[in-house]
Amino acid sequence: MLQNxxxxxxxxxxxxxxxxxxxxxxxMVNLLKGNLTSNQSNNHRGVSARIFKNGVxxxxxxxxxxxxxxxxxxxxxxxxxxxxxxxxxxxxxILPEVxxxxxxxxxxxxxxxxKYFIDYAKEVDDYITTHYKNLDSRSITCKQDTVEKLxxxxxxxxxxxxxPRANMYINMTANDNSGVPISLYEAWGEFGAFDSVFxxxxxxxxxxxxxxxxxxxxREAVYAEGGLKQVILDSDLAGILAHEAVGHTVxxxxxxxxxxxxxxxxKKVASELITLVDFAHSYEGKLLGVPVFVDDEGTKAEDVVxxxxxxxxxxxxxxxxxAHFGARPKGNARANEFVDEPLVRMRNxxxxxxxxxxxxxxxxxxxGYYFMNPTNGQxxxxxxxxxxxxxxxxxxxxxxxRAVKETTISGIAFDMLKTADMVSDEMVWKNTxxxxxxxxxxxxxxxxxxxxxINVGGR
Amino acid sequence: xxxxxxxxxxxxxxLAAGADKADCNISSNRVDELNIDNGNINLLRSLFTTNIGMxxxxxxxxxxxxxxxxxxxxxxxxxxxxxxxxxxxxxxxAEDIAELTENCVVGSEAxxxxxxxxxxxxxxxxxxxKRFPKIILxxxxxxxxxxxxxxxxxxxxxxxxxxxxYEVMIEFSARDKDTSSSVSGYDITMDNLDKPFLxxxxxxxxxxxxxxxxxxxxxxxxxxxxxxLIPDVFNQLLHTMQGLLLSDGRLIDGTSQWKDSLEKxxxxxSFTLSCNYSDRELVTSGDVITNDGYRSxxxxxxxxxxxxxxxxSRFGSRKTGIPRxxxxxxxxxxxxxxQSLEDIIASIEKGILMGALSGNQPDSSGxxxxxxxxxxxxxxxxxxxxxxETMISCNLLELLKNIRGISKEQxxxxxxxxxxxxxxxxxxxxx
Numbered sequence: 078m079l080q081n082x083x084x085x086x087x088x089x090x091x092x093x094x095x096x097x098x099x100x101x102x103x104x105m106v107n108l109l110k111g112n113l114t115s116n117q118s119n120n121h122r123g124v125s126a127r128i129f130k131n132g133v134x135x136x137x138x139x140x141x142x143x144x145x146x147x148x149x150x151x152x153x154x155x156x157x158x159x160x161x162x163x164x165x166x167x168x169x170x171i172l173p174e175v176x177x178x179x180x181x182x183x184x185x186x187x188x189x190x191x192k193y194f195i196d197y198a199k200e201v202d203d204y205i206t207t208h209y210k211n212l213d214s215r216s217i218t219c220k221q222d223t224v225e226k227l228x229x230x231x232x233x234x235x236x237x238x239x240x241p242r243a244n245m246y247i248n249m250t251a252n253d254n255s256g257v258p259i260s261l262y263e264a265w266g267e268f269g270a271f272d273s274v275f276x277x278x279x280x281x282x283x284x285x286x287x288x289x290x291x292x293x294x295x296r297e298a299v300y301a302e303g304g305l306k307q308v309i310l311d312s313d314l315a316g317i318l319a320h321e322a323v324g325h326t327v328x329x330x331x332x333x334x335x336x337x338x339x340x341x342x343x344k345k346v347a348s349e350l351i352t353l354v355d356f357a358h359s360y361e362g363k364l365l366g367v368p369v370f371v372d373d374e375g376t377k378a379e380d381v382v383x384x385x386x387x388x389x390x391x392x393x394x395x396x397x398x399x400a401h402f403g404a405r406p407k408g409n410a411r412a413n414e415f416v417d418e419p420l421v422r423m424r425n426x427x428x429x430x431x432x433x434x435x436x437x438x439x440x441x442x443x444x445g446y447y448f449m450n451p452t453n454g455q456x457x458x459x460x461x462x463x464x465x466x467x468x469x470x471x472x473x474x475x476x477x478x479r480a481v482k483e484t485t486i487s488g489i490a491f492d493m494l495k496t497a498d499m500v501s502d503e504m505v506w507k508n509t510x511x512x513x514x515x516x517x518x519x520x521x522x523x524x525x526x527x528x529x530x531i532n533v534g535g536r
Numbered sequence: 537x538x539x540x541x542x543x544x545x546x547x548x549x550x551l552a553a554g555a556d557k558a559d560c561n562i563s564s565n566r567v568d569e570l571n572i573d574n575g576n577i578n579l580l581r582s583l584f585t586t587n588i589g590m591x592x593x594x595x596x597x598x599x600x601x602x603x604x605x606x607x608x609x610x611x612x613x614x615x616x617x618x619x620x621x622x623x624x625x626x627x628x629x630a631e632d633i634a635e636l637t638e639n640c641v642v643g644s645e646a647x648x649x650x651x652x653x654x655x656x657x658x659x660x661x662x663x664x665x666k667r668f669p670k671i672i673l674x675x676x677x678x679x680x681x682x683x684x685x686x687x688x689x690x691x692x693x694x695x696x697x698x699x700x701x702y703e704v705m706i707e708f709s710a711r712d713k714d715t716s717s718s719v720s721g722y723d724i725t726m727d728n729l730d731k732p733f734l735x736x737x738x739x740x741x742x743x744x745x746x747x748x749x750x751x752x753x754x755x756x757x758x759x760x761x762x763x764x765l766i767p768d769v770f771n772q773l774l775h776t777m778q779g780l781l782l783s784d785g786r787l788i789d790g791t792s793q794w795k796d797s798l799e800k801x802x803x804x805x806s807f808t809l810s811c812n813y814s815d816r817e818l819v820t821s822g823d824v825i826t827n828d829g830y831r832s833x834x835x836x837x838x839x840x841x842x843x844x845x846x847x848x849s850r851f852g853s854r855k856t857g858i859p860r861x862x863x864x865x866x867x868x869x870x871x872x873x874x875q876s877l878e879d880i881i882a883s884i885e886k887g888i889l890m891g892a893l894s895g896n897q898p899d900s901s902g903x904x905x906x907x908x909x910x911x912x913x914x915x916x917x918x919x920x921x922x923x924x925e926t927m928i929s930c931n932l933l934e935l936l937k938n939i940r941g942i943s944k945e946q947x948x949x950x951x952x953x954x955x956x957x958x959x960x961x962x963x964x965x966x967x
Contacts (some may be wrong), residue, residue, distance in 0.1 A: 084669035110789040112855065117600040118617060121587075136581040140604040149584075157580035164654065167576050191599070191617075192624035199626070210799045214789035250791045250900055258791040258900035303758050303929060333574055334674040335709055335716040361853040455894040457718045458709055461924060463907045465896025485896045485905040487927060492542035515677065534905035536963050 078186050079122065081237070082144050082227040084165035086151065090231045093129035093172055095374060096151065098122070098142055098227040099415035104271070105220040106194040108202050115218075123415035126154040132170040133161035136474050138416045140144040172396040173406060180236035180371045186225070187241070187270045194219045194271060200278040201285070202248070209289050213258055214250040218353040222519060231479045233375025240368060242266060242519055243274035244509050245281070249288060259482070261292040261450065261467055269333070272286045272466035291450075291468055291480070298480040301446060301469065301535035308486070309438050309472070309528050311449035312505035316465050316522030319353050319426045320512070322490035325456035327383050327391070327397030328409075337491070347494030349498060353384040355393055356425040357408055365425040366508025366521030369408055373419035378408025379389040382507045383426075387495075397419050410500060413516040420514060427523035431500025438499050438528050447472055448486065460490040483535040516522065539564070539696070542606050546590050551690060555592040555622070558690050559633045562606075562826055563587045563697075565683025568648045570657055572676035572916040577657055580650075585683075585689060589827070592618045593633070598627040600749070630854035633689040634829030639959045642824050642831065646700040648680035653856075654728045660706075660733045667734075668710075668743045670750065674719065675707045681822070687829045695831060699821035702726050704733055715748045718909040719923075720892055722768065725819040725950030737949030738766065743912075745891050749910045752924035755888075755966025762887030762940055763962045764880065764914065767947045767954035769893050771868060773904075774809070774954075777932055778865050780902060782837070784852035791900040793933055794843060798858075802843045803936035808871040810836040811847075811863055818867045819950040832863035869953040871940030877956050880941035882917040888926065888964060889914055895928075902932040908964075929963040939963035 083096045089097060100122035107115035124147050125138035135158025138145040198217045205215050209308050223241040228234075244266035253259050261286055267274045275281070310318060325331060326338040333339075347353075357378035358368035369378045370498075382390050392402065395410035399419060408418035439447060452465035465485050471478035506523035539543060539562045550558040564586045569780070571579035587610070590600040599621025603614045657678055662673050682700040688694065703725045710717040724736045734740050765773070780785070786792035794802055801807075812834040813820050824832050828850045836844050846852075846863050853860040888911050895906020908928055913920040942957040 109785060112630075112788060113628050114788070114851075115600075115787070116598065116621055116625045117602070119602040120614075121602070121604040132576075132578065136579060137583070138581075140586040141607070142605070145830065153582050157582055160650070161577060161580050164577070166576075190624070191621045194625065195624055214791050216785075216789070244696070252787070253901070258793065260791075260901075299929065300929075305928060305967055311833060330573070334719075335672060335711050340714055362558035403863040416578065416585060418581065452897045457894070457909065458716045459718055459924070461663045461718065461907065461909070463894040463896075465905075467899065483896060483899055483901065483903045483905070484929075485927060487894075487925070488908045489925070490787060492706075515675075532927060532965075532967070533924060534907075534929045534965065536928055 079225055079227050081227055082147050083124065083227055085144065085231055085428065086147055087231060089313065090229065092232045093419040094228040095127045097373060098124045100225045101414050102223045103220065104189065104191060105218065106198050108217045111202060114116050116195065121414065124150055125415045126150040127418055128158045130152045130158040130162045131165065132167050133158060133165050135161065136418050139187045144299045151204065154424045170397060170400055171398050175233050175376045175406060177232065178234050178377065180234060182237040183370065184239050186239060189221060189271045197275060197278055198445040204278065204282060205285060211293065212249050212251050213394035216248040218246040219271065220244050228373065228375060231377040234371045234377050235375065236371035238370060240268065241270050242366060242508065243269055243271040245275060247285060247288060247415065248321060249292045251292050251296055257296050261288060261295055263288045266366060266509040268368060268508065293478040295468060298482045301481040301484045301533050303533055303535035305530055306533045307442055308350055308531050309442060309526055312503060312524050312526050313507050314448055314451050315428050315524030316507050317454045317526050319428045319454045319524055320423060320520065320522045321454035321464055322493065323353055323383060323480045324355065324423045324426045324463040325392060326460055326490060329392045329394040329402060330421045331458060333398060333401060334458060336458045341389045341491065344389060345387050346383055346491040347387040347498045349387040350431050350500045351384055351387055351494055351497055352429045354427060354429065355381040355383060355423055356427065366506060367424050367519050369424050372408040372410040373412045374410040376406045376410065381407050393421055393423065395419060403408060411518055413518040417516045420516065422518055423512065423520050424515065425521040428525065428527065431505045432501050432523040433499045433501050435501055435526055438501060438526060439472060439477060440526065441499065443474060445472045446470065447477060461487065462490055464485040487532045493529055495532055496530040497527050501526035506508065537606060538685045539684065539686040542588065543686055545611060546615065547891065549591045549688055550590065550618065553619045555594050555619065556718045557593045558591060559688065561586065561687050561831060562592040562685060563685035565681055567649060567679050567681050569677055569679035570653060572657060572673055575661060575673050575901045577654065580812060590614060590618050592622045592666045593631050594622045596631060597622050597626065597628055598842035599625055600633040605966040610736060630851055632850065632852065632854060633691055634693050636691045636693050638826050639694045640831055640899040641696040643698040643821060643960065644700065645684060645698045648682065649729060653680060653896055655680055656729050657735055657809060663734050664743060668747050670710045671743050672711050673706065673708050673710050676704065676715050678704045685825065687825055689829055693829045695824040695829060696826045697822065700727060700819040701819045702729060704954055707802040708743065708746060710750045712750045715750055717746050720746045720910050723949065727819055728819065738947050740893065746910055749922035752922040754925040755913065755923045758963065759886060760961060761964050762884045762960050764884065764887060764889045764956060764958040766891055766953065766956060769890050770891060770954050770957050771952045773932065774868050776898065778847055780900065780932065782847040782865065785847055786900065787846060787848060787852055787858065788855045793900065793902065800843060801841045803838055803841045805841040805941055806873055806942055807838060807841050807936060808835065810869050810871055811865050811867055813863055813867065815869065817948050817953060820867050823866065826864060835900050841873060867952060870955055872944050872946040872955045874944060875941045877945050880943055880958050881914060881919060881958065884914045884958065887914045888912065888923065889919055896966065899934060904932050905929040926964065926966050934961065935959045
């Protein structure tokens with residue numbers, strides 16, 4: 078646990094100053110074809126200070142965390158702010174006022190022994206090797222990332238939070254019918270310590286069985302046909318759609334850079350079946366994968382309704398972009414490590430469920446695809462997005478057909494969302510994702526399955 | 537304690553705690569970074585960072601711990617955790633530490649010239665506004681990193697690297713009234729600030745291409761054609777190739793499709809790929825000493841199409857029997873060809889000039905697909921209009937055998953020295 082040295086400095090802090098002590102801990106074990114290729118534990122703590130002065134920021138951080146280093150980073154941050162302020166040729170910016178308060182420690186630290194990760198991974202590996210003989214390789218990664226943050230400000234919220242996230246990734250590789258290796262992975266994850274989220278390896282056997290069944294189908298996969306197609310995006314793809322296709326275009330800093338969403342506020346950007354929210358910490362009373370109670374600028378976190386029944390309603394902000402747009406920040410300023418400054422980031426982003434069943438949705442497609450298993454994704458100011466898809470099936474005359482090979486799907490977000498004409502009644506959260514935007518940071522995504530028209534990369 | 541003393545402290549503590557062998561990496565650096573946001577220099581960050589990693593091997597079982605503080609209490613706990621991680625680990629005969637060959641001190645540190653860095657950034661903003669008035673410099677991160685790292689182990693290995701470099705990461709788009717182009721990016725690295733940033737690599741050309749791509753047209757239909765990559769995109773594919781075909785993971789589990797291809801042709805004969813740490817035009821600062829205790833030296837990976845080496849560490853080498861490679865990749869050089877870029881373009885019947893690729897993470901099969909961004913149609917030997925909503929699909933292994941042309945022009949941005957390269961047989965599909 079972090080010692081609280083920073084509160085001793087509260088009396089000397091000026092407005093628009095964040096003093097943050099932070100510890101990022103990571104434990105990871107990887108078994109690659111039964112070989113232990115990683116058995117590591119990392120623990121990085123430090124302190125940073127950021128000072129805002131007339132529209133510029135000075136920031137400094139130090140690995141050593143004690144009273145002396147807190148003083149050092151405050152002095153260095155002020156020096157940096159003064160350096161820039163002397164050179165800046167811009168109008169002063171007034172940051173919005175936010176509520177003040179204190180968010181007390183949300184949970185106690187819980188250390189999971191390294192042996193737990195190794196034993197868990199070995200038992201999963203043994204299950205796979207015992208039951209499945211047609212694999213060329215398998216990789217099992219068990220990990221936990223925990224972030225502890227202590228934040229001190231004089232004009233915003235203060236907080237002390239601990240947020241562990243436990244994840245497991247299984248990747249299988251097999252040879253296809255022509256002897257070419259193909260892979261497929263599955264990921265699991267939730268907020269919490271690894272031994273709480275994964276108490277028993279038997280709990281994920283159903284998921285492992287499903288992964289194996291799919292990779293065996295993928296051995297006989299065909300290329301998808303390239304072009305504009307009607308598709309059912311499984312819930313994990315809907316989540317990445319919410320994040321990549323829409324989420325990035327409505328981050329306040331990107332809107333200021335010229336995101337296409339800048340001209341769409343209060344306009345129709347999706348079908349009325351689509352409501353998209355960036356949740357702060359909870360959904361239907363349950364804590365989400367990346368709960369943010371107070372962000373790293375000291376803003377108390379609230380949900381942001383980005384799209385409501387197809388209409389663009391809000392952007393996500395830090396204090397500076399909120400000032401620019403005359404909006405209220407709602408806790409989207411996040412920093413990954415103590416060396417990082419807060420940026421506008423998503424938290425738990427999801428499309429809300431609808432009323433259709435999966436059976437109805439698949440039966441409704443005459444000629445298209447059912448896609449699942451996203452690999453990665455990217456977005457653009459123009460609204461053009463892409464994500465990689467590792468698994469899918471043809472749909473012909475309302476029935477699932479052959480598996481399809483790796484492909485990529487893309488589109489222009491606000492055009493594609495207008496084609497969403499069926500939304501399933503289930504809500505599935507995926508708490509395994511990371512988002513890169515100068516800093517890699519954990520994010521959570523969710524959603525139902527969606528029927529829409531999208532560009533498919535194929536042969 | 538200085539780094540050598542910290543290393544001694546750690547190794548002695550691990551041996552005293554029962555380790556058979558151990559190694560450690562200790563580094564500290566200072567980073568000063570200026571950030572531009574929406575055309576204004578609005579953030580100066582100064583980071584003082586320490587990283588200490590240690591590995592203990594006992595009874596052929598290993599554990600690895602990393603912390604970022606050198607106070608004795610933190611180090612003692614790390615040693616204890618490291619030994620515990622080793623104790624509960626699995627037997628892995630391939631785990632080892634570097635053998636003692638020749639200890640060394642390489643590189644140099646330097647002080648940041650913050651005033652000059654600020655000047656070069658302001659110069660970039662002014663010159664860009666003058667030459668490319670539609671370009672918006674969304675974000676720029678310009679940093680100076682200076683530090684040192686030490687690798688030590690219980691075989692007596694002691695390697696020290698001092699390093700310094702400037703790195704500038706530029707993200708931009710073009711705008712005309714309410715219409716924006718795609719976001720583009722270009723990174724450069726250097727060890728001095730002698731040149732204006734616009735004169736480094738092909739930054740100016742990429743800015744110009746981005747300006748010309750504000751009003752793209754969707755490509756119609758689908759065809760098999762030629763893709764001409766700018767060096768940046770080519771570098772991205774080389775890194776993908778490294779992970780899929782050349783590095784430890786895929787070799788250890790046997791899924792690299794090149795695992796049996798040493799001394800066999802894997803690419804067109806015109807293709808020679810190397811990774812040269814002695815090349816002074818490349819800024820390899822901070823990466824010369826590997827984490828497993830070796831000094832990187834030059835390496836030819838593919839020679840006139842024939843695979844000559846993998847990029848495999850000591851651990852990977854002991855697992856597979858493949859000799860450890862001279863370095864572990866990352867700073868690529870491809871030998872230039874004998875055609876000018878202009879001649880290559882003139883030879884293309886139908887294809888695209890690709891300024892950026894937003895693509896998937898391919899699996900072992902090497903299937904790559906993605907969206908072509910800041911790209912232009914090439915038809916009958918001429919570059920035509922900018923295009924959008926265009927996807928490409930190909931296989932990375934087949935691509936290297938279908939090289940149409942490699943340009944005479946070889947571009948260096950400090951991270952790589954690469955020519956332009958054109959590949960045939962790529963499926964290009966539009967709306």
